[in-house]
Amino acid sequence: MFILKLLIRNAFRHKLRTALTVVGVAIAIIAFGLLRTLVGVWYMGAERSSATRLVARNAISLIFPLPISYKERISQVQGVKEVSYGNWFGGIYIDEKHFFANYAVEPKTYLDLYPEIVLPPAEKTAFIRDRKGCIVGQKLADRYGWKIGDIITLRGTIFPGQWEFVLRGIYRGAEKSTEERALLFHWDYLNETLRKTAPQRADQVGFYMIGVANPDLAAQVAVEVDAMFKNSLAETMTETERAFHMGFIAMTSAIVVAIQIVSYVVIAIIMIVAANTMAMTARERIAEYATLKTLGFGAFHIAAIVFGESLFIAMTGGLLGVLLTFPGADWIETELSQYFPSFSVSPSTVYLDLLASLMIGAVAGVFPTWRGATIRIAEGLRRIG
Numbered sequence: 001m002f003i004l005k006l007l008i009r010n011a012f013r014h015k016l017r018t019a020l021t022v023v024g025v026a027i028a029i030i031a032f033g034l035l036r037t038l039v040g041v042w043y044m045g046a047e048r049s050s051a052t053r054l055v056a057r058n059a060i061s062l063i064f065p066l067p068i069s070y071k072e073r074i075s076q077v078q079g080v081k082e083v084s085y086g087n088w089f090g091g092i093y094i095d096e097k098h099f100f101a102n103y104a105v106e107p108k109t110y111l112d113l114y115p116e117i118v119l120p121p122a123e124k125t126a127f128i129r130d131r132k133g134c135i136v137g138q139k140l141a142d143r144y145g146w147k148i149g150d151i152i153t154l155r156g157t158i159f160p161g162q163w164e165f166v167l168r169g170i171y172r173g174a175e176k177s178t179e180e181r182a183l184l185f186h187w188d189y190l191n192e193t194l195r196k197t198a199p200q201r202a203d204q205v206g207f208y209m210i211g212v213a214n215p216d217l218a219a220q221v222a223v224e225v226d227a228m229f230k231n232s233l234a235e236t237m238t239e240t241e242r243a244f245h246m247g248f249i250a251m252t253s254a255i256v257v258a259i260q261i262v263s264y265v266v267i268a269i270i271m272i273v274a275a276n277t278m279a280m281t282a283r284e285r286i287a288e289y290a291t292l293k294t295l296g297f298g299a300f301h302i303a304a305i306v307f308g309e310s311l312f313i314a315m316t317g318g319l320l321g322v323l324l325t326f327p328g329a330d331w332i333e334t335e336l337s338q339y340f341p342s343f344s345v346s347p348s349t350v351y352l353d354l355l356a357s358l359m360i361g362a363v364a365g366v367f368p369t370w371r372g373a374t375i376r377i378a379e380g381l382r383r384i385g
Contacts, residue, residue, distance in 0.1 A: 018313060021277045025317025025360060026324065028270035029353050033325040034332070035263035036349045039256060051215035052081075053113060054222055055244040056208040059235040062088075065204035066234050068191075073228060074208060079221045082211035084109035086187055091154030091163060093144075100140055102154060102183040104190040113211045116174040123148070123169030131189050133168035137180030141170045152183070159190065161197070176344065210238070267356050274364035278310045303369045310365025311358070318357020322350055 056074065058064035068085070075083045086105035093100065107128050111117060119127070119135060127133045136146060146152065150167045165185050173180050187205070194202040212221050222238040229236045293302070325345055333343035 017277060017280075021274060021313055022317040022320065024273055025270055025314055025357065026321035028266050028360075029318050029321025029357060030325050030328055031266045032263050032356055033321065033345060033349050033353045034328055035259055035266070036352060037325075037329055037343060037345050039259055039263075040346055040349065041343060050241055051218065052212050053241040054210040054212060054218060054225075054238055055241055056210060056225055056236045056238040057206070057244075059226075059237040062206065064234070065201075065206055066208065066236065068203045068205055070205075070208065070229065070234075070236070074210060074225055077221055077224050077228070079212050079214065079217035080210055081213045082109055082113055084113050084209040084211075085205040085207065086110065086209070087190065087206040088158070089154070089156070089163075089185075089190070090158040091156050093152070093154055100181050100183065101179070102185070104187040105184050106187050107184070110184070110209065113209050116178045117171045118174050119169050119171040123171075127168040130166060130168050131186050131192075132164065132166050134165035134183055134185035135169035135171055136167060136183045138170055138172050139180040140183065141167075143181075146170070154183075159194070159201075161193075163193075208236075267360065271360050271363045274310070274314060274360050275367065277313075278306075278364045278368045299374065307362075307365040307369040310368065311361035314357050314361025314364065315354075318354055318360070321357070322353045325349075325353065 056066070056070075058066055065087075071083050071085060074080060084106050086103050089102045089104050091102050092098070111119065111124065123135070127135050134152060136152075140146070146167055148167055148170065152165045152167055154163045154165070155161075156163055165183070171180070172178075191202055210221065210225070212218050218240055222240070225238045226236050293299075329343050329345045
């Protein structure tokens with residue numbers, strides 16, 4: 001208890017130095033926590049994907065289509081419960097700055113496969129019945145002030161032209177992480193227009209969404225679907241929804257790695273700063289450590305005082321950083337909601353923050369602890385200041 005009181009008093013002997021060190025550690029932990037949360041958000045789509053959904057696309061690339069006639073054959077595979085389909089539309093609202101995800105889908109089967117899209121029954125019925133109808137997420141509707149019945153016009157890029165849709169529903173996500181910044185409209189509307197303007201592109205889809213009755217059947221169904229269309233003009237590649245999302249993440253793996261590296265560099269820099277602070281402290285107190293040894297304190301007691309002080313300062317800054325990470329994440333989620341559907345700090349991130357704080361204190365305290373514990377009494381008493 002005496003040693004604990006002594007190290008706490010020592011920690012606040014130079015209040016300004018300690019305060020700056022604590023603030024520095026806190027800022028590093030905030031940055032580390034937010035960067036780790038950003039990495040988690042990057043993988044959120046894959047982590048929250050359903051084990052009962054498969055995605056079938058062209059084996060060459062996602063940009064190559066598949067015939068709509070595949071739907072009936074896929075639905076006959078044993079274990080398949082539901083089949084939907086769609087196209088990435090890639091339309092632009094107003095200009096490129098106002099881009100958001102938009103898809104042409106078969107509405108009824110798609111909504112059945114995605115129960116996390118929560119739509120009032122009346123709006124769901126209106127959407128399914130209206131060939132030019134569309135639905136949007138709540139965050140997207142809030143961003144542009146859209147309401148039911150509004151006309152939304154997108155400029156096509158993949159499918160050129162001005163496309164008008166009638167807003168028939170505004171959906172919410174069943175979970176906080178559900179994407180609420182997308183627009184969905186009828187694939188039939190797209191296909192009928194293509195039959196008139198570009199017949200060679202009609203009756204083709206970009207992907208099939210396959211619902212299986214049991215997650216254990218997913219691998220078997222995927223193999224059977226791909227075998228069914230092997231050696232055809234449009235071979236398929238069927239994979240779990242998680243694997244499909246991971247494929248997109250792999251395209252941006254360099255960005256994810258860069259973010260992870262930066263998060264570790266932040267911790268490394270604050271380790272150096274904290275180590276310098278503790279080294280200065282130890283150098284100033286060499287005479288005090290020698291005096292304690294003359295009073296009967298052993299090397300273990302001196303080590304406990306020095307190392308404990310380093311851990312105390314680092315953990316104080318770490319705890320402060322963890323506490324401030326949550327309002328920081330809330331601010332990002334509120335102000336940047338158009339980029340992140342959710343920005344919540346996970347328990348694993350908190351544990352990593354605390355572990356990083358512990359490492360900062362341990363690394364910063366190693367040399368000063370060794371110096372204080374091994375100083376000779378005669379040498380220490382000769383030191384002034």
